[in-house]
Amino acid sequence: MVLADLGRRINSALAQINKEPVIDAKVLDALLKDICAALLGADVNVRLVSTLRNNVKNTVNIQEVAAGINKRKLIQKAVLDELCKLVEPGIEPYKPKKGRVNVIMFVGLQGSGKTTTCTKLAYHYQRKGWKVCLVCADTFRAGAFDQLKQNATKAKIPYYGSYTETDPVQIAHEGVEKFKKEGFEIIIVDTSGRHKQEAELFEEMKQISAVVNPNNTIFVMDGTIGQAAESQAKAFHEAAEIGSIIITKMDGHAKGGGAISAVAATHSPIIFIGTGEHIHDLERFEPRRFVQKMLGMGDISGLLETVQDLKLDQNKNLMKNLEQGIFTIRDMYEQFQNISQLGPLSKMMQMMPGMSEMNFEGSDELGAQRIKRLMTIMDSMSEVELDSDGKLFHVQPKRIQRVARGSGTSVREVEELLLQHKAFQGMVKKFGGNKGLFKGMGAPGMDNSKSSPQQMMTQMQRMMPRGMNMNEMMRQMMGGMGGGGLGGMGGMPDLSQMQNMMKQMGLGGLPGMGGNRK
Structure with a gap:
């Protein structure tokens, strides 16, 4: 998308001020010159671009900024505010009303x-x-x-x-x-x-x-x-x-x-x-x-809104399991079905902060194929296996061979799916339970609107081990699901990355998995 190129150019200009030891009028002028050039390149009216430039200069006013004020943050906020004004019509549109035509x-x-x-x-x-x-x-x-x-x-x-x-x-x-x-x-x-x-x-x-x-x-x-x-x-x-x-x-x-x-x-x-x-x-x-x-x-609000469209809170069995920190293979199957309804994976991932710079070329088709293949494997599982936590396969390895034959896949692919499930299961255990993020999400009358998207992301980050990065975790998780440029989807996801992530989260791995069996 060409507008993403505009965003990268403006971002690059803003990043330059972080490299400057001293922020003065000369640095601000150079920044605004680059931003204005990017906007004009995107066919924005020269009058509007000129207004943006003047407004930022007036808002920041380098000469009068008090000592101790973070000039970088002040400039970045002023640019963001003016870019918003540039595309802000200033009028509330009509919103459909429930219960009427x-x-x-x-x-x-x-x-x-x-x-x-x-x-x-x-x-x-x-x-x-x-x-x-x-x-x-x-x-x-x-x-x-x-x-x-x-x-x-x-x-x-x-x-x-x-x-x-x-x-x-x-x-x-x-x-x-x-x-x-x-x-x-x-x-x-x-x-x-x-x-x-x-x-x-x-x-x-x-x-x-x-x-x-x-x-x-x-x-x-x-x-x-x-x-x-x-x-x-x-x-x-x-x-x-x-x-x-x-x-x-x-x-x-x-x-x-x-x-x-x-x-x-x-x-x-x-x-x-x-x-x-x-x-x-x-x-x-x-x-x-x-x-x-x-x-x-990113657009965390948009991402949460998209997820809310799935109405997961109406799936009482799933919500009960999440509250208790339980995540069965059937739960994963149902979530893959939901993900297929959300639209292209690349658009979902670009709503995550810091993910827009990733290369998503070809990820949508490969991601859809990968999810479909994982669901085919689960279609070959018995009801008992689907409703299990996956330990059955570790105790009785012949189940893996049977599922591989039934789904027309390899033993390695079944093992990879089970490893994927264990990673998701580990996250649910971390975020579930009495003090977890999912507590009360499915409870009748529970008002989740009081928690802002930013607060939810902060809460998730706090619940993760020290040093574990949310964006890196999402890259690895989505890479396993087939996120194109995210997981090196030339064939299979990078199991070593997933194993490392699981160790960071204190989840261990699946003994004997990741071998060369076919």
């Missing part, structure tokens, strides 16, 4: 990725437990209904459209009324792509809006247009009551930074950005989280 209408230019984004948004809300559906009111573009139908079917989302009705206003009305009667909470209406100069299509859009009475009209914008986004957003705002904006195609174009900052300058609320072609490639846009992730600071 929320009609969301999509509009935009042809080719902006509107129909695909409709399905992505529907899938996003579906994962969060909303009852969602899609209505195709695009009768202008050939194949529009087929595209929406195919996307919706793959995502298992109910849809409505017609091959015979040519009036999009009628289709929109019938579809919305049908789903309202069926008790759907979020009804997303896709409309034809249009341009402001196309008077007939624009009038049609207003008629559709009148009959469906949307709670929120979302304008989908192509991020590759860069600074031109500002005039486009203003034009649609003047002609239609746009409630929110989604910027698409942000995964590989240098103009992405220009598009976000340009739209923010119109004070239009950006709610999501599209970062790829797959259904998972839709990221919620929150200025500070966006900037922190871009700079490699």
Whole structure:
């Protein structure tokens, strides 16, 4: 993603001030020069870049900074704050309300990725437990209904459209009324792509809006247009009551930074950005989280939100086991199933602080293959073996050979899975129990919102042995699961790394494992 390159350039500039023995006006000017060059390279408007530069200089004011003040931290905070302002629209967008019908209408230019984004948004809300559906009111573009139908079917989302009705206003009305009667909470209406100069299509859009009475009209914008986004957003705002904006195609174009900052300058609320072609490639846009992730600071809030979407607290057996520090092979199987629903592993890992610099190229496909292979091994286990803590295999090694034959894998791969399980099991024992991180997570009425993501990470770090680094642990754990560049996934994970990690955590290893048997 090109915006990640922007983040690396800004990070590199900020890192330079840590090497300077004295922080003075000359050092600050050099830093701002590098940051401004990076922003201009990402197609951010020169006026906005100039404002950022002046604001940082005024905020820091090297000559007047009191003695004893950490100038480095002051500069870094000022830069972060100004980068957030650069992409901050300053307006709260519409938020769907539970227990009522929320009609969301999509509009935009042809080719902006509107129909695909409709399905992505529907899938996003579906994962969060909303009852969602899609209505195709695009009768202008050939194949529009087929595209929406195919996307919706793959995502298992109910849809409505017609091959015979040519009036999009009628289709929109019938579809919305049908789903309202069926008790759907979020009804997303896709409309034809249009341009402001196309008077007939624009009038049609207003008629559709009148009959469906949307709670929120979302304008989908192509991020590759860069600074031109500002005039486009203003034009649609003047002609239609746009409630929110989604910027698409942000995964590989240098103009992405220009598009976000340009739209923010119109004070239009950006709610999501599209970062790829797959259904998972839709990221919620929150200025500070966006900037922190871009700079490699991670997005722990986003990671926890993604994990919460799995509703693990509703799995009473799992929560009971976690509280008691128990983690069976079946528990691991179920968690691999959950991980498969979370989306690409690379996106999850980039939410971890310090992980954005890692090379994730090819990790998603390899990770998915690795997890599928591990689950195939577990499919060949008996019910007793799945519900065990894995010690059965150590006591009766012939079980390993039987599972290997049944799954079409090698003895070594089964041993590696058991080692992986023991590592996870060790973590659960560390974080479980009466004083553990999981205590009370599944209890009815338990309010976990009082603990911030940062507090939870701090608590986890405190519970680990001295010298054990959370990011290093995650690298090794995810490497074992198939994290591409994380674990040297040319073939198998690095068992020596996992063994070392387990020793650091005081978990020992599995005697006799890691041999050359086939």
